[in-house]
Amino acid sequence: MSARTVNQKAWWLVLPVVVLVGFNAIVPLMTVVNYSVQETFGNNKFFFEGVKWFEMVIHSARFHDALKRQLLFTAIVLAIEVPLGVAVALAMPRRGVWASVCLVLMSMPLLIPWNVVGAIWNIFALPDIGMLGWTLNRAGIDYNFTRQPVAAWATLIAMDVWHWTSLVALLAYAGLSAIPDAYYQAAKIDGASAWAVFRHVQLPKMKHVLTIAVLLRFMDSFMIYTEPFVLTGGGPGNATTLLSIDLVKIALGQFDLGPAGAMSLIYFLIILLLSWMFYRVMTLGEAE
Amino acid sequence: MTLALKNVVRRAGGQTHIHETSIALESRGFNVLLGTTLAGKTTLMQLMAGLVPPSSGEIGFDGRNVTGVPVQKRNVAMVFQQFINYPNLSVYENIASPLRVARLRDATVAERVARIAELLQLTPFLERRPAELSGGQQQRTALARALVKDADLVLLDEPLANLDYKLREGLREELPRLFADRSSTVVYATTEPAEALLLGGHTATVHEGRITQYGPNGTVYRHPVDLTTAQVFSDPPINTAEVVKRGDTIRLSERVSWTAAGSLRALPDGAYTIGLRPHHVLPATGRGGVQVDCTVLIAEISGSESVVHFDLGGLTWVSLSPGVHTFKVGETARFELDVASCLYFGPDGARVAA
Amino acid sequence: MARIRIEHLRHSYVPRPAREADWALKEVDLEWADGGAYALLGPSGCGKTTLLNIVSGLLRPTAGRIFFGDADVTASPPGERNIAQVFQFPVVYDTMTVYDNLAFPLRNRGVPEARVDPRVREIAALLDLAAMLPQRAAGLTADGKQKISLGRGLVRSDVNVIMFDEPLTVIDPHLKWRLRSKLKELHQRIGITMIYVTHDQTEAMTFADQVVVMHEGTVVQVGTPVELFERPRHTFVGHFIGSPGMNILPCRLENGVARFAGVAIPTANATTKTPNGARTEIGVRPEFVRFASAGIPVRVAAVSDAGRHQIVETRHGDTVIRLLLDERDQVPTVAAHVSFDTAFTRLYVDGWLAG
Numbered sequence: 001m002s003a004r005t006v007n008q009k010a011w012w013l014v015l016p017v018v019v020l021v022g023f024n025a026i027v028p029l030m031t032v033v034n035y036s037v038q039e040t041f042g043n044n045k046f047f048f049e050g051v052k053w054f055e056m057v058i059h060s061a062r063f064h065d066a067l068k069r070q071l072l073f074t075a076i077v078l079a080i081e082v083p084l085g086v087a088v089a090l091a092m093p094r095r096g097v098w099a100s101v102c103l104v105l106m107s108m109p110l111l112i113p114w115n116v117v118g119a120i121w122n123i124f125a126l127p128d129i130g131m132l133g134w135t136l137n138r139a140g141i142d143y144n145f146t147r148q149p150v151a152a153w154a155t156l157i158a159m160d161v162w163h164w165t166s167l168v169a170l171l172a173y174a175g176l177s178a179i180p181d182a183y184y185q186a187a188k189i190d191g192a193s194a195w196a197v198f199r200h201v202q203l204p205k206m207k208h209v210l211t212i213a214v215l216l217r218f219m220d221s222f223m224i225y226t227e228p229f230v231l232t233g234g235g236p237g238n239a240t241t242l243l244s245i246d247l248v249k250i251a252l253g254q255f256d257l258g259p260a261g262a263m264s265l266i267y268f269l270i271i272l273l274l275s276w277m278f279y280r281v282m283t284l285g286e287a288e
Numbered sequence: 289m290t291l292a293l294k295n296v297v298r299r300a301g302g303q304t305h306i307h308e309t310s311i312a313l314e315s316r317g318f319n320v321l322l323g324t325t326l327a328g329k330t331t332l333m334q335l336m337a338g339l340v341p342p343s344s345g346e347i348g349f350d351g352r353n354v355t356g357v358p359v360q361k362r363n364v365a366m367v368f369q370q371f372i373n374y375p376n377l378s379v380y381e382n383i384a385s386p387l388r389v390a391r392l393r394d395a396t397v398a399e400r401v402a403r404i405a406e407l408l409q410l411t412p413f414l415e416r417r418p419a420e421l422s423g424g425q426q427q428r429t430a431l432a433r434a435l436v437k438d439a440d441l442v443l444l445d446e447p448l449a450n451l452d453y454k455l456r457e458g459l460r461e462e463l464p465r466l467f468a469d470r471s472s473t474v475v476y477a478t479t480e481p482a483e484a485l486l487l488g489g490h491t492a493t494v495h496e497g498r499i500t501q502y503g504p505n506g507t508v509y510r511h512p513v514d515l516t517t518a519q520v521f522s523d524p525p526i527n528t529a530e531v532v533k534r535g536d537t538i539r540l541s542e543r544v545s546w547t548a549a550g551s552l553r554a555l556p557d558g559a560y561t562i563g564l565r566p567h568h569v570l571p572a573t574g575r576g577g578v579q580v581d582c583t584v585l586i587a588e589i590s591g592s593e594s595v596v597h598f599d600l601g602g603l604t605w606v607s608l609s610p611g612v613h614t615f616k617v618g619e620t621a622r623f624e625l626d627v628a629s630c631l632y633f634g635p636d637g638a639r640v641a642a
Numbered sequence: 643m644a645r646i647r648i649e650h651l652r653h654s655y656v657p658r659p660a661r662e663a664d665w666a667l668k669e670v671d672l673e674w675a676d677g678g679a680y681a682l683l684g685p686s687g688c689g690k691t692t693l694l695n696i697v698s699g700l701l702r703p704t705a706g707r708i709f710f711g712d713a714d715v716t717a718s719p720p721g722e723r724n725i726a727q728v729f730q731f732p733v734v735y736d737t738m739t740v741y742d743n744l745a746f747p748l749r750n751r752g753v754p755e756a757r758v759d760p761r762v763r764e765i766a767a768l769l770d771l772a773a774m775l776p777q778r779a780a781g782l783t784a785d786g787k788q789k790i791s792l793g794r795g796l797v798r799s800d801v802n803v804i805m806f807d808e809p810l811t812v813i814d815p816h817l818k819w820r821l822r823s824k825l826k827e828l829h830q831r832i833g834i835t836m837i838y839v840t841h842d843q844t845e846a847m848t849f850a851d852q853v854v855v856m857h858e859g860t861v862v863q864v865g866t867p868v869e870l871f872e873r874p875r876h877t878f879v880g881h882f883i884g885s886p887g888m889n890i891l892p893c894r895l896e897n898g899v900a901r902f903a904g905v906a907i908p909t910a911n912a913t914t915k916t917p918n919g920a921r922t923e924i925g926v927r928p929e930f931v932r933f934a935s936a937g938i939p940v941r942v943a944a945v946s947d948a949g950r951h952q953i954v955e956t957r958h959g960d961t962v963i964r965l966l967l968d969e970r971d972q973v974p975t976v977a978a979h980v981s982f983d984t985a986f987t988r989l990y991v992d993g994w995l996a997g
Contacts, residue, residue, distance in 0.1 A: 182729040185700050189720045189727050190794060191750040200735040200746075324814050423686065452685050452841045454882055480815050486946050486953075506947060524819055567950035586827050590847035591871025592884055592929055597823060608950065610929070612868050617830055 036261030053262035063263065065238070066246040067270075073242060074221045077160050081217060082210070084161070085168025090202070092173055103173075106166045114163075118230025121159040125231075145232065149239035152232050156240055159227060164220070168213045175209035176202060211282040218278055222271050243267055289315050289350050289440040289473050291336060296345030298331055305331045307497045308345070313473055317489030318464065320505075321477040323520055328497040329477040333443045336475065337364045349440065362441070365434035369446040371426035373418040379429050380405075380414040386437040404436045407466060424455040435466065442467070444476045448483070464488055481523040485509060493520045515637040518563045524595070526563045526631075527605045533557050538627075541601040546578050546627050555640060561633045566608035568626040571596070571615075577624035587615040598623065644711040644802045646697065646835070648672040651706030653692055659704075666692045668859040670706070674837070674852075679829045681850035682839045685882070689859040690839045691807055697837065698805050699723045710802060726795025727805045731812060732787030736780040740771060743779045744793045751798075765797045768828065785817045792825075796832070806838040810845060825849060843883045847871075855879050871927070872986060875995045880925045886953060889931065889963050890990075891924045900924055900989055903958055905938050907982065909989045913996035923990045928953070930983035931965035933974060937981035938963070945973050956980060 036053055038046040057063050092102045112120075127133040127144040136143040145151040179202065187197045225244040228234070234241035234249070241249070247267060251260030291313040298306040306328050313319045321329040334340045335347065338359035347355045354362060365386070373382050380401060387397045405411045408428045418426050427447060434442055444463075448456040464487060467474050478484060484491045485505055492502040493516075500517045501508050512518040518526050531540050534557050539545040548555070571594075572579055582598040582605075589595075594613040597606050598621065607623055615621055634640045653667040662668070667689045674680055682690040695701040697708060699720035707716045715723055735743050744762045753761075766772045769789045774782065779790055788809055795804045806825075810818045826849055829836050840846050846853050847867040855862045855870065855878075863875045874880035880888030893900040893907065895916060900907045907924055916922060940956035940963060952967045956978070963980055967973060989996040 180731065182731055182733050185720075186727065186729060186733040186791070186794075188700070189698070189725065190747040191721050192746070193750065196750065200737060204735075204737045324816065453843060454685060454841075454887070457885060457887075482948065485949050488946065509947075509949060523815055525816055565950070586823055586830065588823070588826055588848035589867050590844055591867040592927075595848060610951075 032261045032264050034261070035257045036265055037258075039258050049258065053258045054266065057259055057262045057266055062246070063266075066241055066243045069241065070222060070243040073156070073224075074218060076157055077164075077221045078214065078217055080157070080161050081165045081168050082214060085165050085213065086172045086206070086210070088165065088169040089172035089176055090198070092169070094177060103170070106169055106173075109163050109166050112163075114226040115230050117159065117163050118227040121155065121162075121227075122231050125155045147236050149236060152236060152240050156228055156231060159231060160221065160224070163227065164217060168217065171209045171213040172206055175206035179205045207282075211279070214282065215275060215278055219271060219275055222274070289471070290348075291315075291441060291473050291475075292348040292351075293332075293335070294346045294348065296335060296342045296347065298335060298340065299343040300340075305497055306335070306342075309499050311492060311499055311502055313475065314490055315471065315473045317474075318467070318487045319473065319475045319489060320484040320487055320491045321475060321494050322479075322481060322484045322491050323494030324479055327494045329494050330445055331497075332494065332499075333366070333445055333475060333477060336441065337366060337443055338362045363437075363439045364441045364443065365437045365439040366443040366445065367427075367430050367434045367447045369449050371418070371423060371430055371450070373426060373429050373433070375418055378415055378417060379410060379421070382418065382429050383410075383432045383436050385433060400436055401432075404432045407435070408432045423451055424459065427451060427459070431466070438470070438472070440472055442472045442474045444474065446477050446479065449479075460486060481521050484521070491521070493517045495520055511639075512631065513639055515561060515563060515633045515639075518631055518633075518639075522565055524566045524606055524608060526565050527569060527603075528561055528563050529600070529603055529605075530559060531562050532559050544578060544580055544601070544625075549628070552632070555632070559635065560640065561635075561637075563631040563633065564625060564627070564629065566595070566606040568629040569605060569607040569623055570609045570626070571607065571613050572622035572624045575624065577626045577628075579622055579624050581620055581622050584615045584617055584619050584621050587617060589614070596621075596623075644835075645676050645709075646672075646674040646803065647709040648693075648697070649707045649709070651693070651696065651703050651708065653689075653696060653701070653704045653706075666859055667696075667703075670861055672854065672861065672864070674835065677833045677835055678852060679826075679850045680835070680837045681846035681853045682837065682856060683841070683843060683846040683853050683882070684856035685841055687858075688856040690856050693856070694727075694805055694807055694837065694839045697803070698725050698727050700727075724798075724800045724802045725805060726798065726801050726803075727807065728788065728791045728795065728809045730808045732784055732791055734779040734782075734787045734790050736778075738779055739775065740766070740777055740779050740782070740790060741775040743790050744771075744775075744797050747794050747798050761797055761799075765793045768796070768831075769793050769824070784812045785814075785821050788813065788821065789824075792828075796828075801834060803835045803837060806836065806840075808840050809838075810840075810842075822848065843885070847883070855882065857882075873988070873995070874925065877923060877925055877990050877993045880927070880990075884927055884929075886928055886964050888925045888927050891926075891961055891963065893922050893924045893989075895922050895989075902961075903938050907938075907987060908984045909987045910985050911988050911995065911997040913989065913991060916991050916996075920992050922996075923993075924982075924987060925990055926982045926987040928964040928966050930986040931963060931980050932983070933965070933978050934981035935979060937979040939977065940980055941977050942974060 037049060037051070039049045039052075040046050088106070092106070093099045124130045125133045125145050127137055127146075133143060133145070143151050145155045183201045183205075184197065187201055192200070223244060224242060225248070228240055228242055229245055232240045234245045247260060247263050250256050250263060293309055293311050296306060296309050297304065321332060323329050331340070335342055338354070338357060342355065346353055349362070374385065377385070383401045383404060384397050387400060402411070405414055408431060410425065410428055410432060413421060413425060418429060421429070431447070448459055451459065460483060476487060488505060490503060491505050491508045493500045493508060495516050500520070501513045508517065509521055512521060515528070529540055531538050533548060533555060536548050536553060537545050538548050538552070580600060582600050584596055584598050585604060586597040587594070589612055591612075592610065594609050594611065595606060596613070596615055597604055632640050648670055651667055651670040652665060654665045656664045659665055670693060682693060684690050692701065696703045699715070699718055699722075703716065707714055709715065710723060735746065738746070741762060744765060745758050748758045748761065763772065766775055769792065771786070771789055771793065774786065779787065782790070791809075792804075795801055810821060813821060822845060825836070838846065838849050847870075850867065852864060852866060853870055854864050857878050863870060863879050870879060870883050874883065874888065877888070877890055880890065891902050893902045898912055900909055900922065902924060909924065938958055940958045942954060943957045943962075944955040946953040946955070947969070949969070951969055952971070952973065954965050954967055954973055956963050956965070965980060
C-alpha cells in the first residue's frame, strides 16, 4: 500500500559498468577457473581433472619458494615505506608556497609508467656504466645486481621504496592536514614533547589514512610484476622470482595452463585472506 | 497545508529512533520541535521531508498519503544548522536555484529573487560568493533559497545555532515576520526553550524519540502534561522536589510545608513530585509565599538578573530574580517560594491538577 | 599567581599592515588583578580570540608588551607562562583514559608518580569525573571532554591563569547551564585568575567579576556586569548586553534637554556642549521602561512571551521601544504611553556617553 520512497531507476545507469566489468573481469576469471580444473594436450581438447592441479601447486617446492620470497619482499617493503612515508609527511610544510612545491615533488615518482621505473633503475644500477653501480664499485663495494642475489634484492627494494613511498607520504600528509590546530596548541600548553605529540595526537588521528595506505601497499607489493621483471627478469637464477613472475613463467613460458590457472586462484585467495586479516587487525578497537 | 504523522516509527541500525508517534501540525505560525540533541528532532524532520522512509506508519499532506513520495516531489524546503549554500554560485544564483530547477522564465526568476533578497537584506550582496559573506549573511542566503520556493512545508533545523548571540536574536525576531503572510507549514527545531517561547506558535516537546506534548506555546509551557515535558521546556532547569500530602497539608521537609488550596485538596494523600521554575523562587521580600532559610552555594549576577543556587534540605535549588541581589557564598538567606505556581506530578510523572 | 598587564598591544595578521582594517587588535591597554574572573565579550571578529592567544603565548603580538607580574613575557612560549587553555572544541587525547589525560601535563613535567595520583583524583572529584577515570577519554560526551580539558589545566599546581575560548559552544543548553555554574563554583573555590572569551553575554555576565567589551579590535568598556548593564559608555555596549538590548532613540537637544517626539525626556546625565552635526541619542533599557498615563505616545506592535516575562514591542513612527512586563500583567490593547526611569536613561553623543 505504501509506495516505495526509494527510486530504483538509478540502477539502469549502472548497467553499462556492470556489462563492462563482467566482460573484462568476470568472464576471464571464470576462464581461469575453467583451466584450473582441466588438462589439455593441445588441439583444444580438455579433460576434467578436478583438484589435481591445486594439489600439485600446493605441494610444489617451487611455489613455496616463490611464496616465501614474495612474503619477505612485502614485509621488508612495508617496514621501510610506512615509517618513512609518515616521517616525510611530518617533515613536509603545511602552508605556504613550499607546501605546493613539496606536493608536486612527492607526486612525481608516482606518475612514471611502471616499466619505465624498472628501466631507469636497471640502467642506473648497472655495475659498469650505471651511476649507482659504478659509484658503489668505485667505493670499494663489490656490487653487481645481475650476478649477486643480495645486490639484486637490495636494488629491487630500493627501487620500490623510491617509487611508492610517495603514496604513503601523500596519504599521511592528507591525514595530518585534517588535524585542527587546537590539538597542537593544547599539547604545547600541556608541555608535551615532540614525540608525545606524535604518539598521542598525530598518530591516532592518522589511523584511518594509514590503514588505507598499508592495505594499498600490501596488495600492490604482493602483486608486483612489471618493475622487478624489467629490472632483473626474476634473476639472477630465481633469486628475485616473485609469485607473479613465477606465475607468468608457468603460464606463458611453459604453457601449462592447468597449473597456472590453479596457481592464479591460489594467489588470489592468499591476497584476499591476508588483506582481510590486515584490515581486521587495523580496525580492531574501533567501536562504531 | 496540514501535515500529519500517523503511527510513525523509525528504526535504524537496530535502534528505535522514533517511537510510535502521531501528530497533526498547524499550518499557521511556527511549529517548534523542542528537545535536547539526539532527542529525535532531526529524524522527525527528515521523515516529514521524505529524506528517510518510516519503518512503519503514514505521513500525510493535506490528507493525501505521501509516505512513498520522494522528497523531490514533495515541495519541501529545508534550512540547516551549518550554512549550506552552493559554494561556486553567486548569492543570486543560489537563491534562484530552486526556480531554475522548476524551469521558470528568467524574468519571473529575477523578479522573485529580487523580492526575497530585499526581504532578507541581501540586495547589496547578490553578486558575491557565499564564502565572502559573514555567517549571518550566509544563513540569510540559505533562508532566501528556502523562501523563494514558496514550498508547502518549510523545515528549519536549528538554523540559528551557529550564529553569534546578538545575530541570533535579530534573526529570530525577523523569522516570524518573514513567514507571516505565507500559507506554508513551518517546522523549527531547537534545543533552547527560550527560543521556542519567543518564536510563538505551537511547540512539540521531543524526548528520546517520543513527542511528549504538542500544543500552543503557552499551554505546553504552563500546563505540561508530565514532568519530562516540564523539564524539557525549562531553561534554567526546573526545580524539583518530593512532597507528601496528608489531609490539607503539603509537606516538603520538616520545616517547609503549606496548605493545599483549591483543586489540590481533592488529590488523594500520598507522595508527589513538585516542579517550580526558578523565576518563581525569589529572595524574600515579605510579599507572600512559603519562606525558607537556606545556605547560598553559588551567586551569579548578570546585570539584569540575579541567579542564586542554594541548598534546600540537601537539594540544590535555583532562584532567578530580576535586578541585582548580592549574596555571599555560604551565608544563610531567606527565599520565598511562590507555591501557587507549583506544578504537581504523580509517581508516574503525569501532572495531577493545578 | 600574577597580575597581568597589557601595554599598547597591537596585532595584525597581515605581514605589512597598511590600512586600519588590517589590524585585528588596534590598541589595547588592560590590567587584570590576580585571582579575578574576567570575560572578554564581543561579536565575531572583534579580536577577542586574538587577544586571548596573545595572553597565552600561542601568538606573538605585532607590537606592544605583556607582563605577568613584573616579568615581560611577550616573547615567552606558552610552556613558560604557566597558563592553561580550554578550547572551543573539546581536545582530549583519544588513545588515553581519562586518568591518563589528567595526568599527562604532570608526567610531561617529570612529576613523580606518587604525587600525580592524589592530585589527579583530587581534581577528578572536583569536576565530578571520579567515576569515569578508568574509561577511555574518546567515549565521553562533549561536556565530559570539556571537563577533561579543564582538568588538565587545574591539575598543574603552577598555573597562573586559565583561559577559556568559547568553551560552551558545543554543549547542549541544559548542560551548558550546569557547566557554567560549575566554572563559577570552581572559581569561587580555587581563586585562580580565569579569563573567559565569549560572544554570549549571559555567559560573560554571570561568570565574570569584570567584563571587557570589545568591538572591531578595540576595548569599548571595562566594568562589572552591573556597571555595564546600568551605565554603558557606548551605545554598542548598550545594544550588545542585555536581551533584549537597550532602546536607542534619536533625539534633539534643546537647551540641554533631550526631546523625542516633542516630549522632554529627563536623563541621568547631561551635556551643554555638543559638536555641530553630532548624533544625539537617548538610551534606556527595556527593564526601565513602563507604561504610563503620560509620556511618549506609542502603539503596541507585538508581544512575545518569554516565560518569566513578556517583551512588548511598541512603536512611535519608525522607532521601536521595547519594554518588559511581568507574565501576568495585561498588555494595553493598542495605543498607550511609555515613560522612562530617569536614573537609568542616558544621553549619548555620537555613540558615546555624554558628559
